[in-house]
Amino acid sequence: MLLFVYMVGATMSLVSISFDVMVKKQYDSYFQYFKLIFLSAFEAILYHPFIVFFSLRGYWQYMTKKNFKWGEMTRQGFTQETTSKPMETTIS
Secondary structure, rough: HHHHHHHHHHHHHHHHHHHHHHOOOOOHHHHHHHEEEEHHHHHHHHHHHHHHHHHHHHHHHHHOOOOOOOOOOOOOOOOOOOOOOOOOOOOO
């Protein structure tokens, strides 16, 4: 069963990469596509367990009504130079 789930995920990755090759061609070389295919083989082994773990952890914290505190976040904005000169316009 686990092999079936892995193969479904790998197939979906290969289909989406193949679709990109045929339609969009977002990447410059085929080497980048081979790299995507290689990394998609390890997605189910390395990346997906982290997603499952943190999702289950979040559900558990939600169900047990843990107090969440984000802390205070103040808006800083963008700093701008105040020494800019006004634009001079000449009409001739």
